[in-house]
Amino acid sequence: MMNSMIIGKYVPGTSIVHRMDPRSKLIMVFFYVFIVFLANNVKSYAILTAFTFSLILLSRIPLSFIIRGLKPIFWMILFTFLLHLLMTKEGELLYRLGWLEIHEQGVKQGIFISLRFLSLIIVTTLLTLTTTPIEVTDGVESLLSPLKKFNMPIHELALMMSISLRFIPTLMEETDKIMKAQTARGVDFSSGSFQERIKAIVSLLVPLFINSFKRAEELATAMEARGYQGGEGRTKFRLLTWKFADTALIVLLVLLAIILFILRS
Amino acid sequence: MSHQPRFRALDLTLIGMFVALMAIGANITSWAPFLVIGGVPITLQTFFCVLAGALLGRRLGTLAMTVYMLVGLIGAPVFAQFSGGFGMIVRPTFGFILSFILAAYVTGLVIEKSDGNPSIARFITATLIGMVINYVVGTNWMYFAFKFWAQAPEGFSYSLVWSWMLAPLPKDIILSVVAGMIAPRIYFSLQKTSSYTRRTA
Numbered sequence: 001m002m003n004s005m006i007i008g009k010y011v012p013g014t015s016i017v018h019r020m021d022p023r024s025k026l027i028m029v030f031f032y033v034f035i036v037f038l039a040n041n042v043k044s045y046a047i048l049t050a051f052t053f054s055l056i057l058l059s060r061i062p063l064s065f066i067i068r069g070l071k072p073i074f075w076m077i078l079f080t081f082l083l084h085l086l087m088t089k090e091g092e093l094l095y096r097l098g099w100l101e102i103h104e105q106g107v108k109q110g111i112f113i114s115l116r117f118l119s120l121i122i123v124t125t126l127l128t129l130t131t132t133p134i135e136v137t138d139g140v141e142s143l144l145s146p147l148k149k150f151n152m153p154i155h156e157l158a159l160m161m162s163i164s165l166r167f168i169p170t171l172m173e174e175t176d177k178i179m180k181a182q183t184a185r186g187v188d189f190s191s192g193s194f195q196e197r198i199k200a201i202v203s204l205l206v207p208l209f210i211n212s213f214k215r216a217e218e219l220a221t222a223m224e225a226r227g228y229q230g231g232e233g234r235t236k237f238r239l240l241t242w243k244f245a246d247t248a249l250i251v252l253l254v255l256l257a258i259i260l261f262i263l264r265s
Numbered sequence: 266m267s268h269q270p271r272f273r274a275l276d277l278t279l280i281g282m283f284v285a286l287m288a289i290g291a292n293i294t295s296w297a298p299f300l301v302i303g304g305v306p307i308t309l310q311t312f313f314c315v316l317a318g319a320l321l322g323r324r325l326g327t328l329a330m331t332v333y334m335l336v337g338l339i340g341a342p343v344f345a346q347f348s349g350g351f352g353m354i355v356r357p358t359f360g361f362i363l364s365f366i367l368a369a370y371v372t373g374l375v376i377e378k379s380d381g382n383p384s385i386a387r388f389i390t391a392t393l394i395g396m397v398i399n400y401v402v403g404t405n406w407m408y409f410a411f412k413f414w415a416q417a418p419e420g421f422s423y424s425l426v427w428s429w430m431l432a433p434l435p436k437d438i439i440l441s442v443v444a445g446m447i448a449p450r451i452y453f454s455l456q457k458t459s460s461y462t463r464r465t466a
Binding site for chain 2: 009010029033069072073076080083084087109113117120121124125127128131132133136137140153156157159160161162163164165166167168170171172175176179189190191192197198200201202204205206208209210212213214215216217219220221223224228230
């Protein structure tokens, strides 16, 4: 549980997708969200789905992990499918049960939109599964760094993200500790009337907030003691390197967009 | 361009901590299962979001909620039910996460208007406003998410979405009032023990 917090949902691996620069993966995911809308007929959807599945194969992530990632969205996909299936009244009538009518266009639309959703979710899940949150943070900072010219606090943003990633597990442990300490003092965290439950939650939240604010102060003092003065002139511990595979991915993405654009009707 | 940094180190660390607190607040029921009321797990997200506006001020509070959203998007499981990842953006419920940014700003403004001595009534007003922002932004996002990503057909109407969303409203109003009553406890105990208030001075 605590470990899964630090690494997010990252699945360690050495596949080509794992080793890619987080920047190229971020660029791909960003544009993919728009590219999926280009597909609108059988051929284009087939190519889109093939592209998505070849990415899964390349990442060598076991399919079970992908399916687990899809679980929370499963109901939404099903709902979308049914919505289209039952509410589209175009094309040949395939089946009728009382007031329920299933038309040919409805089946088609339902499958298309579900495939679009699946492709979107799978590709975004792949980013999360093959890249640690820290890597993504570095990638985001590097990609957005041109915005520094417009006085946007990009470095600070990335630093705040790193700090919170570092402290989420710590504060979770702290929550555990406070609960045990308060239970030892007689607070009942498992039952009680509405009023008692609220009292119990206050006895948890007040120390939790005070402790985390103290930690923030200590950390700030430690940073200043080590000479932290903002982003300018700072060097990096983790360096990003853009490799051939990254260029290849972007080229493939552009090709996919062009092909889909030609095939769409 | 000034040489004075816009953020002190303390601002950065406080925001980082608050994001971690939000991650706990979103999933509080996994520590305190007694907060599952009537089968629905309570999240403290809106409550913490109002506290972010109140404790950090509207500028840093807004930034804290933005960082929270980003940390979730890059894959840390900080949202409710320990979800996270870039795929969240196509979920119909992503609007709620977006709404925290606006809610932190507005509630921060409400609390700041009291010049450092907010009353319980003001906190209750703030939490209620936060909840209304949640609902308005969240429902509109859900409607557009279904319209846009799922290309929902005609029968899927705006009022249909609202009729789903309004079901938990009475529960949320009660919880907002309770949150508004608890918030000052945390607010004032922090003012006593922490030097963070120097920032707002």
